[in-house]
Amino acid sequence: MKLIRSSSLWLLSVACGVCVVAAVGFGQRSGNARIATAATAVELSSVFREVSRKVLPGVVSIRVKQKLPAGAAGNGNEDLEKFFEEHPELPERFREFFGRQGSRAPRNPQGMGSGFIIDRRGTILTNYHVVRNAEELMVRLHDGREFVAKDVKGDPRTDVAVIRIEGAGDLSPVMLGDSDRIQVGDWVLAVGSPFGLDLTVTAGIISAKGRGPGIAEREDFLQTDAAINPGNSGGPLVDMSGRVIGINTAIATSTRSSAGVGFAVPVNMVRWVSRQLIDNGSVKRAWLGVGVSPVDATVARKFDVKIGQGAIVGQVMKESPAALAGIVTDDIILKFNNQVVNGPRSLQGIVERLEVGKTYAMSVRRSGKARPIKVTVAEMPERPRLVPRRDPGKKRQPPE
Structure with missing residues (x-):
């Protein structure tokens, strides 16, 4: 589970809790209100129970044995031998004792996460940070059976991974929403294994959409106040139809436990990424080659556009599709492939799913006028380096 430390967020959740208590107390002053609230609570409880019954058989716990750090598995006795050679006066029993201690093999770090089954053949979705650097992944099913995961594939840019188990028979996959x-x-309900407690269900609501807390390269997180804790990573966030709408990934906290601010990778992003991982073993993304920023109040006033409309170009990579198409800094990208752009993540989500090598229409605002531009997108490099392209009459900007 990725942790984002934030004491201010913890204080906010405490304040919200006080408001909820006050609201409940007020509602209980009326007899009619009390009866209606009780009936609604029972109905809601029934929905939670039914969704849990439907989803739990498809949720798994993942025990991770990670690889030892480089050099940790080497011979730890060399320094001891040198020490005893330099101090021959020490009794032999010291050499025997410390030799036994030094010969003990270092232990592999252990981790815990969650996941969920998406087909009857044993394909499981989880977070990439759960399975990263794993030497062995032990998957525990709803019925307690355990299997070693095979064929691990991941996408660090979105923190999504696919693993597979074999020989489990007919499984109970969850449905994607x-x-x-x-x-x-x-x-929504969050399901997983917080602190190693298998098959735990917590309830909450969607608090916000389109969050970018800075924990992954590709971000469009759902925010929820359903309790998510270490061990929940990779588990499903489901709607009231029992369909997965996200992968629980991170929390903002100052205490290493839930403070009511959790983040989940949206399932529409997960579906696109996982399909490529399953079919190709990696994710191919289309690429424009620009650094963009939101159109905030300052930019809106300067360029006479609406706040949140489009994304303003701050940098253009040399020899990138954007540079070859003639895009320059301070262009405001309004549309791409006939889709409206409402900020950097909006543009990113539109572009990366396009067909590599194909030419698309875009609309930019430059010098107060809308201009159509054609651009041929390329495949995103492994590690794109954003180096500003020098435009006539403009000073060189430092890379982001």
């Missing part, structure tokens, strides 16, 4: 349709305020 549509994260674009989920709305702020909708009820």
Whole structure:
């Protein structure tokens, strides 16, 4: 579980808790309100129970034995031997004791995570940070059976991974939903193994969408107040139909436990990434080669555009598709492939899923006027380096 330390967020959640208590107390002053609330609570409880019953058989716990750090598995006795050679006066029993201690093999670091089954053949989705550098992944099913995972594939840019188990027979996969349709305020359940407690279910709502807390290269997180803790990573966030709408990934906290601010990779992103991992073993992304920023109040005033409309170009990589198409700094990208751009993550999500090598239409605002541009997108490099392209009459900007 990735942790984002934030004491201010913890204080906010405490304040919200006080408000909830006050609201419940007020509602209980009326007899009619009390009866209606009780009936609604029972109905909601029934929904939670049914969704849990439906989803739990498809959720797994993942015990991770990680690889030893480089050099940790080497011979730890060399320094001891040198020490005893320099001090021959020491009794032999010291040499025997410390020799036994030094010969003990270092232990592999252990970790814990969650995941969920997406087909009857044993394909499982989880977080990349759960399986990264793993020497062995032991998957425990709902019925207690355990299997060693095979064929591990991951995408560090989105923190999504696919693993597979064999010989488990007919499994109970969960259904994938549509994260674009989920709305702020909708009820959700988070399922996983927090602190190693298998098959734990917690409830909450979608607190926000499109979050970018800075924990992954590709971010469009769902935020939820459903309790998510270390060990929940990789588990499903599900809607009230029992369909997965995200992978629980991180929390903002100052205490290493839930403070009511959790983040999940939206399932529509997960579906696109996992399909490529399953079919090709890696993720191919289209690439434009620009560094962009949101259109905030300052930019909106300067360029006479609406706040949040488009994404303003701050940097253009040399010899990138953007440079070859004639895009320059201070261009505001308004549309790409006939889709409206509402910020950097919006542009990123549109571009990366396009067909590499194909030419697309885009609309930019330059010097107060809309201009159409054609651009041929390329495949994203392994590690793109954003080096500003010098534009006539503009000073060179430092790379982001």
